[in-house]
């Protein structure tokens with residue numbers, strides 16, 4: 546008999562599960578607290594339950610847990626990447642980043658994945674080359690936070706509570722909408738990890754109908770849009786999703802989100818040398834975002850280390866394109882930033898952390914998948 550995985554279920558679903566066992570409804574609340582608040586990994590840990598109930602649960606159900614395959618800590622000790630193995634043997638990545646000086650009050654942000662691989666095919670992204678293997682389930686999204694919390698206690702990012710979550714790892718979150726929203730609700734539950742909703746950011750490549758749905762449903766999680774270009778011509782080239790949802794309707798959806806939610810939207814803008822980093826681009830970016838309450842994050846591109854040519858899911862053409870992208874010079878980045886700062890919106894420059902740990906999304910996955918295929922990197 547297949548055991549039922551309870552991780553990822555909400556209170557109502559747990560209540561229904563216990564009702565099926567003729568157990569009272571308060572068992573659901575107890576399990577919820579242990580599973581999401583205290584990160585219990587098996588029923589033996591749940592001392593609120595009498596031994597016979599624990600044994601019964603052991604027979605019928607599981608609390609599926611991500612297995613740590615490997616971890617890498619950056620030299621500056623400000624980022625740590627985890628590669629997790631899921632129950633069916635596929636892998637996903639999560640990255641924990643620390644902002645602020647060690648020892649001082651600082652922000653610890655976990656970047657989590659929403660899919661295994663990604664079908665969106667942004668040309669500068671290693672994950673995009675993999676294609677989509679499958680969507681993550683709610684429990685697998687939540688468990689990245691639970692496991693990273695446990696693991697971060699034993700190394701240099703130590704003892705740091707996770708204060709923020711960004712759904713910006715592998716995958717396009719809005720293509721796994723229902724599982725994602727359920728996971729974010731579990732993460733923000735006061736009896737679970739208890740992350741404030743405003744500290745959970747969902748980042749999308751720009752799926753307009755999903756942004757509209759998100760707006761209509763009135764979620765308090767924050768929205769970020771990966772913009773990365775100021776003309777449709779360039780955006781079509783680097784983010785083919787733009788052919789379906791061009792810049793104008795995308796910005797209109799962002800504007801409507803800010804109007805209805807009364808929140809700012811964040812625009813992520815990855816600076817790619819010679820592609821989107823001219824002063825004309827900066828001027829256009831200021832103009833495009835002028836009437837939208839927003840924050841603009843400029844992110845100098847983190848070049849991809851050359852993967853092994855035997856990569857199983859990387860087309861030669863895709864790989865060649867990926868390797869052609871470069872980070873702009875420091876002077877070009879500074880000039881772009883200075884120009885943007887003349888505009889009305891808040892602009893920040895965010896250097897990617899941990900460029901020594903395959904921190905760009907998809908890189909560590911690529912290495913480990915190849916190793917498990919018998920190809921040495």
Ligand code: SF4
Pocket residue numbers: 663664665666667670671672673674714715716717750906
């Ligand atoms: S940048 Fe994000 S949406 Fe684009 S291919 Fe990579 S993972 Fe997918």
